[in-house]
Amino acid sequence: MIEVRWDGPVVMIALARGTACNAVSIAGWERLCGAAAEVQGARVVLLRSDMTDIFSAGADIGEFAALQADPAARTRFRLAMRAGIEALAELPMPVIAAIDGGCFGAAVALVLAADLRIAGDGAQFAVTPARLGLGYPRQDVARLAAQVGRGRAGELLFTGEAIDADAAAQIGLVERRAPNAAAAAEALAERISANAPAAIRHLKRTLRGQDDQRLDEAFDAAFGGAELAEGLAAFHSRRRPVFG
Numbered sequence: 579m580i581e582v583r584w585d586g587p588v589v590m591i592a593l594a595r596g597t598a599c600n601a602v603s604i605a606g607w608e609r610l611c612g613a614a615a616e617v618q619g620a621r622v623v624l625l626r627s628d629m630t631d632i633f634s635a636g637a638d639i640g641e642f643a644a645l646q647a648d649p650a651a652r653t654r655f656r657l658a659m660r661a662g663i664e665a666l667a668e669l670p671m672p673v674i675a676a677i678d679g680g681c682f683g684a685a686v687a688l689v690l691a692a693d694l695r696i697a698g699d700g701a702q703f704a705v706t707p708a709r710l711g712l713g714y715p716r717q718d719v720a721r722l723a724a725q726v727g728r729g730r731a732g733e734l735l736f737t738g739e740a741i742d743a744d745a746a747a748q749i750g751l752v753e754r755r756a757p758n759a760a761a762a763a764e765a766l767a768e769r770i771s772a773n774a775p776a777a778i779r780h781l782k783r784t785l786r787g788q789d790d791q792r793l794d795e796a797f798d799a800a801f802g803g804a805e806l807a808e809g810l811a812a813f814h815s816r817r818r819p820v821f822g
Contacts, residue, residue: 580609587621587771588764591666594628599635602662602684604655606638610662614669621771621778623669625692626676626760631700636683639710659684660715667691670779672770676763677701677752682740687718690725693782694766695752697743698759703751704740726750774805774821 580602583590591613593600602610617623627633637659645652666673666688675692680702689695697703705722707714714722714735723731726749734741747755756762770778777800784793800806805821812819 579603579606580613582613582616584620587775588624588767589617589620589622590624590626591617592626592628593634596629598638598640599632599680600627600629600685601635601638601640602659602688603638603641604658607655607658607662611665614662614665617669617671620671621775622671622767623673624676624760624763624767625666625673625689626763627679630678632679633677633681633701634685634688635680636685636706642710656715659687660717663687663691663718670782671775672778672782674763674767676759677703677743678759680704680740682706684718687715687721690718690721693785694754696754696756696759696762696766697746697752698762699743699757701743701746701752701759702740703734703746704738705734706738708736709738772818772821774809774819776800776803776805 579595581590581592581594583592591610593602595601595606637655641655645655672694673692675689675695676698677689677695678698679700681689682702682704683706686703686705705714719731719735722734725731726734730749741749741751743752743755746752754762754766780793780796780800783790783796787793808821809819
């Protein structure tokens with residue numbers, strides 16, 4: 579359903595539920611929390627699908643009939659989805675989402691929890707809950723509006739219409755376009771993972787919480803750290819730095 583695969587300092591969180599178009603069940607959202615816990619030692623995380631024609635259909639609509647009948651199950655669904663998405667968003671290292679194929683409904687909220695998004699040629703995006711008679715979690719609406727602006731977010735939410743990869747790049751829903759998102763994401767992850775891991779984590783924390791004064795202390799402390807020592811040694815030796 580959701581698998582973790584390591585490749586050196588880069589780790590993949592793969593959506594692997596092809597028989598259901600990678601729809602994420604309640605158990606899948608809960609599994610995502612576990613996957614996030616497993617990748618804490620990575621330098622970069624790739625979020626991608628095992629399929630080329632679909633990233634994810636979103637939340638598992640097959641479970642919605644049970645939610646109609648059981649108020650307690652509705653809360654479990656909302657909390658499980660929230661916990662899974664926030665576990666991804668709170669990872670300390672960069673997370674790159676590679677979107678090849680359709681990305682619909684709650685899957686858009688999932689990729690918005692990543693730091694960078696790359697759309698392949700076949701990518702499509704649609705935020706579809708209004709077509710089913712549902713809203714969208716407030717945290718995910720806020721992320722969508724922060725990413726593309728309030729007006730664009732409203733258009734996506736109110737119409738539920740799909741946009742292609744070029745349109746997604748034009749409005750800023752994704753940061754990059756590539757013929758093959760997975761290949762482009764792997765190349766980007768390699769470049770990031772070659773840099774100083776503690777510095778990269780500090781930069782991510784700074785992007786998320788610029789008013790945190792502890793970031794100033796961490797900035798100062800880095801001048802006495804091993805990463806700067808290696809970086810300077812490599813600079814003076816005209817070689818690539820090797821960060822442990």
